[in-house]
Amino acid sequence: MGAYLLKRAVQAIPVLIGISLAAFVLIHLVPGDPAQIILGAQATPKAVATLNQQLGLDRPLVSQYLDFITGAVHFDFGESIIQKTSVGGIIGSRAEVTLLLLLYSVVISILIAVPLAIVSALRRNRPLDHGIRFFSTLTFAMPSFLLGLLLILFFSLQLELLPTSGYGDGFAGHLRGLTLPALTVGLYLAPVLLRTLRVGVIDTLGTEYVEAARARGLARPRILFKHVLKNSAISTVTVLGLNVGFLLSGLVVIENVFSLPGLGSELVSSIVNRDYPTIQALTLVFGVSVVVINLLTDLLYAYLDPRVRL
Amino acid sequence: MNKDRHKKVRVASMRTSSSGIHASSSSRPSRRRARWAGLLSALLVLGLVLSACGGGGATGAGGGTDPAEGSAGTPVKGGVLKFARSLDVDVGLNPIDAPSNGSIFVIQQIFDQLVEAEADSEVHPGLATKWESSQDGLHWTFHLRDAKFSNGEPVTAEDVKFSIERFADPKLNVNYSTLGESIKDVEVVDPHTVTINLSHVDASFLDNVAMFAAAIVPKKVVEEVGDKAFSEHPVGSGPFELKEYVRGQKTTLVPNPNYWRKGEPYLNEVVFEYVPDANTRVLKVRSGEAQVADAIPYNQVAALEGTEGLEVQSADTLSWTSVFLNLKKPPLEDEKIRQALNYATPKEQILESVLYGHAEISNSNTPKLKYWDESIPPYPYDIAKAKELMAESSSPDGFNLELTIPAGEPAVQQTIEILKQEWAKIGVTVNIVPKEFGAMFGAWLEGKGGMAATFPPLALSSDTLSDDEIVAITLDPSAGLNALGTSYDNPKVNRLIREAKGTLDEEKRAQDFAEIQQIALDEAPAVPLFFTQSLTAVGSEVKNFQTFPIGWWPLREVWLEG
Numbered sequence: 001m002g003a004y005l006l007k008r009a010v011q012a013i014p015v016l017i018g019i020s021l022a023a024f025v026l027i028h029l030v031p032g033d034p035a036q037i038i039l040g041a042q043a044t045p046k047a048v049a050t051l052n053q054q055l056g057l058d059r060p061l062v063s064q065y066l067d068f069i070t071g072a073v074h075f076d077f078g079e080s081i082i083q084k085t086s087v088g089g090i091i092g093s094r095a096e097v098t099l100l101l102l103l104y105s106v107v108i109s110i111l112i113a114v115p116l117a118i119v120s121a122l123r124r125n126r127p128l129d130h131g132i133r134f135f136s137t138l139t140f141a142m143p144s145f146l147l148g149l150l151l152i153l154f155f156s157l158q159l160e161l162l163p164t165s166g167y168g169d170g171f172a173g174h175l176r177g178l179t180l181p182a183l184t185v186g187l188y189l190a191p192v193l194l195r196t197l198r199v200g201v202i203d204t205l206g207t208e209y210v211e212a213a214r215a216r217g218l219a220r221p222r223i224l225f226k227h228v229l230k231n232s233a234i235s236t237v238t239v240l241g242l243n244v245g246f247l248l249s250g251l252v253v254i255e256n257v258f259s260l261p262g263l264g265s266e267l268v269s270s271i272v273n274r275d276y277p278t279i280q281a282l283t284l285v286f287g288v289s290v291v292v293i294n295l296l297t298d299l300l301y302a303y304l305d306p307r308v309r310l
Numbered sequence: 311m312n313k314d315r316h317k318k319v320r321v322a323s324m325r326t327s328s329s330g331i332h333a334s335s336s337s338r339p340s341r342r343r344a345r346w347a348g349l350l351s352a353l354l355v356l357g358l359v360l361s362a363c364g365g366g367g368a369t370g371a372g373g374g375t376d377p378a379e380g381s382a383g384t385p386v387k388g389g390v391l392k393f394a395r396s397l398d399v400d401v402g403l404n405p406i407d408a409p410s411n412g413s414i415f416v417i418q419q420i421f422d423q424l425v426e427a428e429a430d431s432e433v434h435p436g437l438a439t440k441w442e443s444s445q446d447g448l449h450w451t452f453h454l455r456d457a458k459f460s461n462g463e464p465v466t467a468e469d470v471k472f473s474i475e476r477f478a479d480p481k482l483n484v485n486y487s488t489l490g491e492s493i494k495d496v497e498v499v500d501p502h503t504v505t506i507n508l509s510h511v512d513a514s515f516l517d518n519v520a521m522f523a524a525a526i527v528p529k530k531v532v533e534e535v536g537d538k539a540f541s542e543h544p545v546g547s548g549p550f551e552l553k554e555y556v557r558g559q560k561t562t563l564v565p566n567p568n569y570w571r572k573g574e575p576y577l578n579e580v581v582f583e584y585v586p587d588a589n590t591r592v593l594k595v596r597s598g599e600a601q602v603a604d605a606i607p608y609n610q611v612a613a614l615e616g617t618e619g620l621e622v623q624s625a626d627t628l629s630w631t632s633v634f635l636n637l638k639k640p641p642l643e644d645e646k647i648r649q650a651l652n653y654a655t656p657k658e659q660i661l662e663s664v665l666y667g668h669a670e671i672s673n674s675n676t677p678k679l680k681y682w683d684e685s686i687p688p689y690p691y692d693i694a695k696a697k698e699l700m701a702e703s704s705s706p707d708g709f710n711l712e713l714t715i716p717a718g719e720p721a722v723q724q725t726i727e728i729l730k731q732e733w734a735k736i737g738v739t740v741n742i743v744p745k746e747f748g749a750m751f752g753a754w755l756e757g758k759g760g761m762a763a764t765f766p767p768l769a770l771s772s773d774t775l776s777d778d779e780i781v782a783i784t785l786d787p788s789a790g791l792n793a794l795g796t797s798y799d800n801p802k803v804n805r806l807i808r809e810a811k812g813t814l815d816e817e818k819r820a821q822d823f824a825e826i827q828q829i830a831l832d833e834a835p836a837v838p839l840f841f842t843q844s845l846t847a848v849g850s851e852v853k854n855f856q857t858f859p860i861g862w863w864p865l866r867e868v869w870l871e872g
Contacts, residue, residue, distance in 0.1 A: 030749065033752060036752050037748055037752070047480070047484060047487060050480075050481070050484060051484055054484075082400065082401060083400065083401065083402070083557070084401070084402065084538060084541070090557070093557065093558075094558065145587075145589075149589055149590075149593070152590070152593050153593070156593065156597055157593065157596060157597050160597070163599060164590060164593045164594050164597050164599055165585055165587075165590045165593075165594060166559065166560075166583060166585075167559055256586050256587045257587045257589070257590055258587075258590065259559075259583070259584060259585040259586060259587065259590055261556075261557065261558025261559050261584075265558070265586070266558070269400075272746075272747075272748060273748075274748065
């Protein structure tokens, strides 16, 4: 297991270097000068030059990149051009929101997907199965901002149960504020899990060892949870891992609709403002997270399916 | 002030406007537009010239705005105002370095200037109770009132000298350096009197010191903590002080206990919640979680108006929209073609179907500022006349027009679709190129943005009330922006702009600006569309809420009923 982990970690290094380079080069290629954007239309070329010098953007790209990398290794991402505070601090405060939302969403999606997938698989091609599959296709296909607004209309305006938006105060407030967004993401994520898990359960139910377990007269719930579910979950875990990596940076629409100060919205506003240090740091953070999540997924995979470790 | 009075003020002179941003339906880019609006508006600061001051007469001895009274009832103290804003306090709260409306409009609640721009076209007393200028207009003496900063320290002439000299220093006031450019130095006459000396006559001087970047800050505190810390812990003499700022979420203000307008502010607390999504802002006021929401989308106004307990205030802003034309790209150097495009533009139809009537048809290349001449007729919609002009032009058979628009702006998209249809009737084939606003704007100013371009409804606006700066930027290439990317260059217009700025003779200024307006309209370096308005949803329990032309809201006057 240790060797396996080491191998995977070493493989990640060139990926990370590639990500950092891409993060740096791409944003510098996009037209639009931060100083011009900060100063606005009226800026004289002299003022733009002064500001670029203050921001250190007049130096050669190579030395800017080296500074970025040297800092990144020490977890020092410099100072935001726009917010004038440390980029590390900005990311730290925003990561909490996104991670909490992500975790909450995953919990909700599992709570929805697992029971429904089992029911669906056991009642294959019966009306209940069709009903579940129809419903999940619907929530999956619906654009998340629309789903989010519909949930707000129902839960906040009609029932007045939950706040329309915002992150709230304190942990209880955060949970209340995050419930609707997490439900929105959960309803998007659940069908993906449901579909793979349903297929997995159906396949596993047909295997010989399940037949054998049945023949031995084991209790149905025990077969289902100990033998079927664990073996069916392998591909679902992979799908979940991929989606979580994707969602980490893809929550921007949800964060926007629900006014949540997360990483995705920070990335968009940084790009719009050409806040180079923040963009570079965020891209790197997202890249590292995806690599780490993939690694964790593989480890979980290895735990679930010992053959992988061989 | 009651609402009726506001209306009168608006009609009589300048307009109120609100937050610089039109938020798009789903994505964050609106914030950046906001920033632009802030930049442009603040940048294009105009001279708010006090006519009576020209000859050295003292003015404005009275107080500022009267406390709320009249038909709205007697103000009551207390309550928390929750305000769902499209913008966050994204660049801190230091007046000298805040090029974003998200920050500027909150700075206005915390700080005072010597003089203040309010709902009309004149400056009003702020920290200065009165002021006078020398005969030659080069020396301006301000008499300060007894006021205190929120930390209890008095506002002194030394603080004024410190603040105004920062404003005049292009290294510190990087964002708005041209606005302090005429200031030579500041003399402390006595603890309550300062004289600001100018290096040359500047008709927009009073306007310039009325802007937020010239706010009076406590010298001692700024020197002690430094600009960066001051930006996070601002100390001003305005009606409110900062209680808490949580980036990306909210900004909470509480009354300044030492505020000099006795009795104000009425509110116990103001909470600006950052709600970037327009639909969510609408739901926020509808559910009562917020009492005020800004930047309401055009197509939701009618539905909100029908909601009990809510009204949508549309306030004239110092903002405008045009389709700008690049005169260097053939065949747009031909004036007849540019006029033909103007005649082929159905502004009434766009106003009705895209903006739901919340704008005013424009008769100018610049916004409705102090010297705007209402009597000049806008281009009428006249396809026959447009065809006639095309036939006489250098391209009688028509041409292809590449038109760059900001991506993700429904109102702009719809407007341009209508123009595309209409201009096809005179042989002009429009090729619409959507681009991210920041990228397109920079490219356009450099002359690399295609043949024509247009911007979001509130992207271009002014932070001051008279015309000097905006007119120069829009029409005079020597202002450094290539006449807003059009390459328009008429020596007569350029001369008139300089003359108007260099005289304190109000009549001459008005004449000059009217002449400029007419010439530029005739020569058409752009297709002027609208003077745009800001839309703010306000709960009926909120009394005395209004938006000043420069975009902020004097929340010190606001009180809550019941």
